[in-house]
Amino acid sequence: MSGEAGAVERPVYRQGDDYDHAMPYDPSAFPPFAVTVDLVVLTVRKDALCSLVVRRGEPPYQGRWALPGGFVRDDEGLEAAASRELAEETGLRSQAAEGHRGGAHLEQLATYGAPQRDPRMRVVSVAYLVLAPDLPSPVAGGDARSARWAPSDALLDASEGLGRDAEQQAPLAFDHGQILQDGVERARSKIEYSSLATAFCPPEFTVGELRRVYEAVWGVALDPRNFHRKVTGTPGFLVPTGGTTTRQGGRPAQLFRTGEATVLNPPMLRPEA
Template identity: 75%
Template sequence: MPYEPSDYPPFAVTVDLVVLTVRRHALSALVVRRGEEPYRGWWGLPGGFVLEDEDLGSAAARELAEETGLQAYGPDSGDAGVHLEQLATYGEPGRDPRMRVVSVAHLVLAPDLPAPVAGGDAGGASWMRVDQLLDGAGVAAAERDGREPLAFDHDRILADGVERARAKLEYSALAAAFCGPEFTVGELRRVYEAVWGVVLDPRNFHRKVTGTPGFLVPTGGTTTRQGGRPAQLFRAGAATVLNPPMLRPEV
């Protein structure tokens, strides 16, 4: 006997966004204050339901704009400095008390972004340091100090997004996505230090990144915005894979 549509329970697809940036030399994540039930008043990741006439990437970009006022672009859009990719799919029963919900999470990486503006059904939006939300092992800080966790299973999604970003910095040129169009080696080093949560030796780092084919391209300019002697400016090169990779120090 064939199944009828009425035989299936309510089912929905959502997108959740792990938006990471480096602010004040710290890796920070975008969180929104939920304005509706369930979990009204809790912090959570931006996101929402996928509409019937849109694909997943369009839904992710729409939700980001509606809830925060920020714009995201796909990796092939030609807009420099913003990176958007699918992260993972989460579909455990009971993860949403309303109905069976499968969420396709997306990872968004961008340079130092301004304060977000909440919109849509969000009651507020803020950047929070990742180390205030997760401990070094990727466990929700709420589990460690008794604070309320993020809504739904967003602690897990955030931890997965942070680990994806940390791993991608090892073997890809993605670190430049946290920088502006032109940057110094020192500014790039601080991105690695913020994302990895370590302190790197400046000389060794300079030797590695400038010696990796296609990673950095000198612009011919210099800057004194860091103070001290003028520092050479670079832009991201054409390389997408780092060979050799930039491995994280063991901590």
């Protein structure tokens, strides 16, 4: 635990020494780590789940795609660092966990700290998951580096087998393939039992648009009629705004916004197949 630095029996760090000697507490007697945040930013574009990736300008992995992220500053919290990086890279405002309206959903995903995951130094990276609606301007704001949305499954396929195309299909830098995979799996399972799928939608959306989000994230086809019955029948999930739209063609569809409910009980069931 963090409060253990003073325990006498605890092995503590001394440069170039081993850990097996009991020694008194020394503020500098711990191995220094760099701590970063990496972002899995997901959205649904053209009926496909997409992730934000940036091209690396420096070695290692120069020219390869990677997840956006950066160092945690010594006076800021982890979520604050993730939120700041998100704003710098995309211009998106995040809205943590119990999210108020208007911001992208942001939650901690997992932490990655294999000793050799970065060849330059010991880096522990806290990954965050961001779910955002499709952005009108691809990646507004941010710095000058090249960034793009890429279909998640293409990135993941490439990260597993051999890259098919050297350039576009190359696996992600570092262990970012694993991080992305964990993020996608988290998103896939979380929309089952929470109302989080609406984080992929604009403020007002139709049942059909929400269904296409589920279909894109899960990669399956859902019965439009049973889906409609399910989501409109779950109290607190969707609130009708009164308006309608025909932006999807066909009969005008009712517009909804996200309701107060955050948990779906019973859950949306993901078809097995």
